Amino acid sequence: MMQIARDNQTEFRPHFKTHQSRKVGNWFRMLGVDKIAVSSLSMANYFLEDGWTNITIAFPLNHREIPLLDQLAGKAKIHQTILSPESVLLLEKQLKNRVNIWIKVDTGYRRTGVIWDDFQEMDSIIELLRKSEKLNLQGFLTHAGHTYKARIKEEVEYIFEDSLEKLVKLRDKYKSVLPNLKISYGDTPSCSIIKDLHDIDEIRPGNFVFYDVMQSIVGSCKEYEIAVALACPVVSIHADRKEIVVYAGSVHLSKDSMILHDGTEIFGRIALQEKNGWGNTLPGCYVSSLSQEHGIITVTENVLKKIRIGDLIFILPIHSCLTADLMQGYRLTDGTEIDHMSGSIQKSWH
Amino acid sequence: MMQIARDNQTEFRPHFKTHQSRKVGNWFRMLGVDKIAVSSLSMANYFLEDGWTNITIAFPLNHREIPLLDQLAGKAKIHQTILSPESVLLLEKQLKNRVNIWIKVDTGYRRTGVIWDDFQEMDSIIELLRKSEKLNLQGFLTHAGHTYKARIKEEVEYIFEDSLEKLVKLRDKYKSVLPNLKISYGDTPSCSIIKDLHDIDEIRPGNFVFYDVMQSIVGSCKEYEIAVALACPVVSIHADRKEIVVYAGSVHLSKDSMILHDGTEIFGRIALQEKNGWGNTLPGCYVSSLSQEHGIITVTENVLKKIRIGDLIFILPIHSCLTADLMQGYRLTDGTEIDHMSGSIQKSWH
Numbered sequence: 001m002m003q004i005a006r007d008n009q010t011e012f013r014p015h016f017k018t019h020q021s022r023k024v025g026n027w028f029r030m031l032g033v034d035k036i037a038v039s040s041l042s043m044a045n046y047f048l049e050d051g052w053t054n055i056t057i058a059f060p061l062n063h064r065e066i067p068l069l070d071q072l073a074g075k076a077k078i079h080q081t082i083l084s085p086e087s088v089l090l091l092e093k094q095l096k097n098r099v100n101i102w103i104k105v106d107t108g109y110r111r112t113g114v115i116w117d118d119f120q121e122m123d124s125i126i127e128l129l130r131k132s133e134k135l136n137l138q139g140f141l142t143h144a145g146h147t148y149k150a151r152i153k154e155e156v157e158y159i160f161e162d163s164l165e166k167l168v169k170l171r172d173k174y175k176s177v178l179p180n181l182k183i184s185y186g187d188t189p190s191c192s193i194i195k196d197l198h199d200i201d202e203i204r205p206g207n208f209v210f211y212d213v214m215q216s217i218v219g220s221c222k223e224y225e226i227a228v229a230l231a232c233p234v235v236s237i238h239a240d241r242k243e244i245v246v247y248a249g250s251v252h253l254s255k256d257s258m259i260l261h262d263g264t265e266i267f268g269r270i271a272l273q274e275k276n277g278w279g280n281t282l283p284g285c286y287v288s289s290l291s292q293e294h295g296i297i298t299v300t301e302n303v304l305k306k307i308r309i310g311d312l313i314f315i316l317p318i319h320s321c322l323t324a325d326l327m328q329g330y331r332l333t334d335g336t337e338i339d340h341m342s343g344s345i346q347k348s349w350h
Numbered sequence: 351m352m353q354i355a356r357d358n359q360t361e362f363r364p365h366f367k368t369h370q371s372r373k374v375g376n377w378f379r380m381l382g383v384d385k386i387a388v389s390s391l392s393m394a395n396y397f398l399e400d401g402w403t404n405i406t407i408a409f410p411l412n413h414r415e416i417p418l419l420d421q422l423a424g425k426a427k428i429h430q431t432i433l434s435p436e437s438v439l440l441l442e443k444q445l446k447n448r449v450n451i452w453i454k455v456d457t458g459y460r461r462t463g464v465i466w467d468d469f470q471e472m473d474s475i476i477e478l479l480r481k482s483e484k485l486n487l488q489g490f491l492t493h494a495g496h497t498y499k500a501r502i503k504e505e506v507e508y509i510f511e512d513s514l515e516k517l518v519k520l521r522d523k524y525k526s527v528l529p530n531l532k533i534s535y536g537d538t539p540s541c542s543i544i545k546d547l548h549d550i551d552e553i554r555p556g557n558f559v560f561y562d563v564m565q566s567i568v569g570s571c572k573e574y575e576i577a578v579a580l581a582c583p584v585v586s587i588h589a590d591r592k593e594i595v596v597y598a599g600s601v602h603l604s605k606d607s608m609i610l611h612d613g614t615e616i617f618g619r620i621a622l623q624e625k626n627g628w629g630n631t632l633p634g635c636y637v638s639s640l641s642q643e644h645g646i647i648t649v650t651e652n653v654l655k656k657i658r659i660g661d662l663i664f665i666l667p668i669h670s671c672l673t674a675d676l677m678q679g680y681r682l683t684d685g686t687e688i689d690h691m692s693g694s695i696q697k698s699w700h
Contacts, residue, residue, distance in 0.1 A: 111595070
């Protein structure tokens with residue numbers, strides 16, 4: 001991903017919400033990364049305390065947390081995403097420290113953000129920001145999350161080109177008065193699939209650090225590139241219905257699922273344990289249902305013969321961010337245990 | 351629930367996997383409860399260290415954790431669920447301490463357990479247990495989880511009567527050689543809806559401590575009886591499409607959903623903040639989609655007018671166990687913060 005950023009002469013600001021690990025963060029730092037994105041102030045603080053000094057909160061401002069934002073902004077270069085004039089007014093009133101601002105733009109995902117051509121709203125936000133001495137407008141930030149619904153590469157390409165065209169139009173509209181506005185672009189599928197990231201000043205992919213089954217179905221990666229799996233003890237075998245039950249439920253894996261082309265709903269792919277981790281994913285085998293602590297895995301006749309109660313089965317998650325968050329830590333294939341924020345500090349209460 | 355148990359002269363062994371809180375556990379203790387069920391050995395240990403001395407692990411034996419089970423059995427009266435002859439052999443070989451054993455029986459849920467009329471398997475397990483000096487067979491334990499798929503009271507009643515009939519037949523089959531075998535019965539819908547729990551020696555409901563939207567749809571409770579909600583800051587308002595965005599995603603609420611009668615998929619019900627917590631659920635308003643940290647709430651025109659960015663919205667979860675597990679703690683309506691196991695110790699790695 002660094003190479004893709006370099007080839008395109010775009011800034012690389014990896015999103016740390018997938019791994020949420022200082023140790024994994026350090027691996028990025030060793031490669032020269034010095035800017036990151038996070039999805040909450042508590043996550044910003046977790047990495048700030050580990051020495052990161054340039055952090056984007058890629059989540060709409062939570063008005064209830066402005067005092068905490070101000071504290072962080074006193075210690076590091078903080079970028080905050082906003083999407084309403086009210087947020088600008090409140091920040092201006094309550095902040096003591098300088099904060100960099102990105103306007104969150106909706107290019108079609110329709111989750112949140114200012115709709116890219118709602119120029120009335122955009123004008124009023126930009127006007128307020130131009131008057132501010134504490135808030136430095138950096139540019140437009142988008143997360144084209146609708147790429148996650150894509151099932152072929154061409155769909156991702158289409159969404160990317162469409163989003164970018166809108167962002168460039170937006171940037172150009174304000175060029176005469178604000179010539180230095182930048183475009184920050186998110187989403188792992190786009191950054192993994194598109195080779196030419198022309199006109200983008202900064203990319204913020206996150207999931208690529210591990211990838212997952214969803215990304216493999218979207219086309220961002222191959223299944224053998226998925227770098228995280230949940231190791232689950234087999235607790236019962238039901239040979240008559242070709243099912244095995246593992247100690248791994250929705251409190252470990254999360255309840256995210258995908259519908260395959262044939263209509264089957266799956267909650268994860270399966271691999272067997274090998275000397276240094278896990279092997280290839282097993283065709284025809286998948287997590288077919290989950291309750292709180294039980295996982296039901298449908299297996300083929302052939303795989304069934306290889307499994308005994310007490311074995312470890314590896315589940316490749318549909319959504320690695322959620323599984324990592326639930327497990328609160330990682331074990332590397334060499335046995336070392338490393339941190340995850342959710343095992344280290346409690347989630348935000350603000 | 352205690353009254354239901356008393357009226358039926360059945361033992362009350364509440365399942366603590368829903369709240370996973372020592373403080374909430376203490377409220378039970380103050381009412382005279384002295385037996386509990388849990389779903390993992392780490393959870394057993396969490397409560398054992400808080401003074402609980404009679405604990406059922408209502409989850410199939412994890413062969414990899416027998417040494418830990420043995421440790422716990424040295425400190426308290428531990429009941430373990432098993433479902434295979436292999437488990438009995440391994441326990442007999444590895445345990446130093448005595449453990450009470452329940453055979454997990456499948457009465458139709460088809461998640462796991464010995465199928466109730468697989469007498470060949472049942473005979474071989476019971477024969478091994480009768481020879482054992484360390485393992486004390488207590489009886490048959492079932493979780494008729496298919497009640498969660500019920501949408502009318504009569505379905506729950508049918509499932510209950512059917513399951514119980516099978517368990518009674520099973521118990522009677524072994525009565526001549528083992529006259530003291532008991533029946534332990536789970537699931538909140540049955541225990542909430544059925545008044546006459548004849549023939550059941552012990553009930554293990556858990557979810558009733560909070561209830562949730564799923565239970566209200568099954569018919570176990572009314573929406574106003576749901577005792578836990580996720581307080582979420584509003585971070586943006588999209589009046590044009592009658593949606594509000596809250597800082598509350600799948601890492602906070604979990605991805606559990608329900609399909610309503612009209613086909614709508616919902617991830618939670620909504621209520622507004624009131625002086626001592628939250629008000630009634632708002633008709634026509636619901637969580638319509640979730641990503642990692644964003645929750646999208648569909649609201650009515652009327653409710654939209656009452657909401658400002660920065661307000662707290664209360665989401666009543668589809669599945670309270672998962673939301674509590676993700677939030678790692680609770681705040682009471684009086685402001686006190688209380689514990690949840692997942693905020694206190696890391697999940698099991700065995």
